[in-house]
Amino acid sequence: MAMRLETSGIVRVWAGWTVGRAVLLILVLGALKVPHVDVTSDVKVIYQGWAEVLRTGTYPMDDVTWQYPPLAGLVMLLPLWLPGSYFTAFLTLLVLCDAAALHLLVRAERRHRPGGRPTAAWLWVVAVPLVGPTVYCRFDLVVTAVAIAATLALVARPRLAGVLAGLGAILKVWPVLVLIGAAPRDRAARRSWLACAATCAAVCFAVAVTTHGAFSFLGFQGSRGVEIESLGALPFYFASLAGLHWGRAQMHYGSLEFLGRDVRVIGYAMIGLTVLAFGFLLLWRLRHRVWTAATTADAALTAVLLFTVTSRVISPQYLIWLLGAAAVALTVPDTRIRPVAWMLAVAAPLTFLEFPLWFGELVKRSVLGTSLISARDLLLVAAALVACVRLWRAGPEDAAVVATARTATAQQPPVPTARPTATVR
Template sequence: MPPPPARVRIPAPAPAPDPGAFGRRTRYVALAVSWLATRALMLHLLVSDSLGVGGVSGEVYVLYRRWYEQLGTGTFPFGDPTWQYPPGAGALLLVPSLFPFLTFFQAFTAVTLGCDALIARALLRAGARPGGSESGAWLWVGGLPLLLHVPYGRYDVQVTALAVGALLTLRRRPGLGGALAGLGALVKVWPLLALIGTPPGRATRRAGLGALASVAALLTVLALAFDHTLDFARQQGSRGLQIESLGGTAYQLAHLVTGHPARVVHRYGAMEFTGRYVSALATASLALTGLALCWLVLWRVRARRWTVAVPLDAALCAVLLFTVTSRVISPQYLVWLLGLAAVCLTSRQTSQRPAAQLLLPAAALSALAFPCLYEDVIAGTALGTAVMTARNALLVAAALVSCRHLWASTVTSSTTTAAITPRTEPRTP
């Protein structure tokens, strides 16, 4: 009997190469190289600190170091008019103690640089999801250097990392997203606004509970471990009108037109105006903040369409409104706005692309005002006033455009907005 024929194994066909894989790898490499090059330049500018008035790194060398040493004794800064931050900021300033082999300045800068890298990585991963876009990562990598070395001389990158993490986590794990927003709120209050756009229902409840739990837990630990935990609140009510705020620009323009004297003093860690009408302008700023809050509440009540991009868009819109109506608009506030704009651009459904584009020249003008031309801004020269007017005009335009597009994409009935695929509630585990 003849032997059975041998089985011939036909190899499975090799998978077809992904035509877009090479392009993605190339873009990722380009993004990494851009991040390394721009961050090296920012670090060089921070160490040399010779642009304009200088003193950017002095916040870390002197002020933050002084607070760090006092916190090391078990007490928050007491009776210090420059300490105006919630107690979570104290915990953040103690993080450099985890690196005893580095000086405080080196450790603080390393932490800031690490948070910057984490934000870029998180934005890139979010953009790689279905329906995502790499534009957010590119905006962050290319937009932050427009502020020169200011972001590395403040701790706003760390706070922005918490807000970015909260927004990118809300969709799948709203409880964790709320907890991150709560931690950010205990450092600088604004990250709590990241929750304003959570879809109605269980997602909002879980995010709110997560925020409350994290705030209560961290606040309890800090209150038990330190003295004078809530002393920061004493310094908030007495703040005046900062020269870089919207009201400050109006005051400076009136000074140029009418010749009304404008006196600038250093108070509460910032340059502020004093004199006639300053109190009225500060009160008007608070009133505008109240109106902004009313508009956000009205939007929340009227909103009917909730996509994956709405929580991101609403967070940027809310922070923009509270920024432009504030009595203080420090240059580092642009770090927050760039981070939130970058999160919005990780979704192709975002309505905030025009607002994000306006923030890029606003960031460049902020760096031009401080530190490059800060002496002109303080003196109220035509050049300094023109730069501040242009910067604040861009911020106002961005806020108005943001409001308009958020309202149109969620409230106004139109064939354009109706085409967006609705999602009533994020998927939760």
Template sequence: MTLTADRSTPGADRVPAPRPRSGRRLTALGLFWIVTRLTAVVGILLSGQNAWQEVAGYQHWADTMLTGTFPTADTTWQYPPGSALIMLLPYLSPLGTYVQIFILMTVVVDGLVTLALIRTGPATRPLAPAWIWTAGIPVLFGLPYTRYDIFPTACAVLALLLVHRRPTAAGVIAGTGISLKAWPALLLIAAPGRTWRSALAVAAGVCLTAAALLHNALGFLTSQAGRGVEYESVGGSLLLAARHLGYTGHIEKRYGSYEIVGPHVAAVADASLAASALAACWLIRWRRRTRGSAAPAADAALTATLLFVVTSRVISPQYLIWLLGLVAVCAASRTTTQRPVIVLVLACLPLTALEFPIFVNQALAGQAPVIAILLLRNLLLVTAALWSCHRLRTHPGPPSR
């Protein structure tokens, strides 16, 4: 399957033949990828269980699935039925432990994303999208290789690279991503009708098949509904900072994350839900307004995802993996409206890494310097979301053909 597209889509203006020195640049990219990935994996494996305890949790859930049911009475279970595809896959390998195979799977998927981005770079800077992804991932240390999120992110990246040239195939890939984690549904905001239909059909098919094979397929919805305000979210970080002004709330581990517990939390949670609803209304209005034009699917997906992230009650560090994949796809198009937003998102990566994993204990203790880092990161995310909306609204796509 060829990842090429017309001039208005990511990868449309990729270089048809090698340019001078392109071989050396590609070699440099490849060497950087190998060194950083090898360093990350070795570091994870040598650090012990603290580095891969999330993967051990996936193994526990996979063991439960082998008994014929998704996890029950487990408030940390928050994954759609398609997640069984990923979590059970390591057991198909006769070699290595579950943890080792899972980490190997993430590295392989990382490599596939890199190769796809190499093939779709713009003519002026053909390796820029691949460099954004390749250099951005190690900034988050071992996180991308010990979390599930790289799999739906890969689906999102591949779907967006194909959406205008192979809309049905893009929908199949997007639907797979939706069945793994719900957020890739945001990709469909500017997708063609064939992409919509195939994505929903695949997502529904995967989920129904999993539901037929395993009990409690919709149990994840209960845990999602019960989540509170995580301290890393926009609202949560403000409450955390307010502790230095006399606020009496504290942090507790609930639903698999560290949430703020105390006065005004319910109001902040309600405000987050209201903001999400307003963001959805804005996106719907924008889409109606641009009907009849070739809306930039990658740009719209980045805007929608940023709005979802900043209005969510939870901002986990792995959400930055989603955003990194989307900005890399946006960079693959010379007509993208999101260049300033790409810079802001990339600036959020080191700030996120400082808060987690480097100073996570200090953050949980509410120490002022780390709270300042978290507030700055969230300010950049909010700025990126608003700027993304502005750029998307004021730079409409060309008329559809």
């Protein structure tokens, strides 16, 4: 009976995924129009244009909108090698990565709590489509699927996790953050970091000797402004409501950003917040003593969330990263940041409302646009703070539990006939 219930639950998960993704594809293909913005142009025009350049053996060295590590070029090229149009092949690739991510989450939940409710899988099934058609019109699902696999492998297969994190880093940098959850001063953790470094070095060497301009993207980030959907943009929205027009919004580096003298201060402040965030994570790692599967997943989500919130850019597709990391955390029954996952689920439809539905209101800095982006960004800030507090407090509590268990074991009388058992670390 338990097996039947478990199987029926998984069938419902996949049925829900099929329905939700069908609706998503209907929106992307234009059978049901999303007003104001055509989100497919990035694939049909920009990605395909990059792919045509990449097939010649060179990266888009003169295009400042190319801001991705070298392996992202492979994602752009793959649809050219698949049958059908570039757009159709790209959608096929994204759907396969989406399904692979769900498969990994379902398998992880069956391992951690057999017969239980597939909470993580349902978060992925329901929340991802709420981000809107942008989900299938950017390549972040590919990166997120790799990051999910890396996080899930970190405890049992650290070398594989390191290789996957390295591949993710050469795709879009942020997946390397999942290794934050690897225990310091642990042999397995060293194996994961070494595997990550070796993978990055090998891929970078391969693209450097076989292509041209693989690292040109490094010079396209220095003079960025503050993207109009980021946390740093909120002061400019609030100032506009008060009648003060700080900064000017214009297309810059492929996205709408606030530019101007006043913006530089905010940009430096966001960089400072990123430094503080990494300082917090470093201090937490030095202080923390008890490492479990929950520690690994919770730390990965917290790191990605802090990186996202403090960035000068928060694009809609960044929610896919956060939902993937949150789903991994929910696969572990004793995760301590479960509320963060539900806060991120609420942020998903808010992201759809601010882009693409009412993106024009953001550009105009209207009350509606300001309200939407403020609600989404402040919710992300609240989620980051909750994650930090719960991650920090988990250490002493878990240490006390382990110490109590060890004391109780030490006080038990020895059993002469018992064979010695290996210590599990």
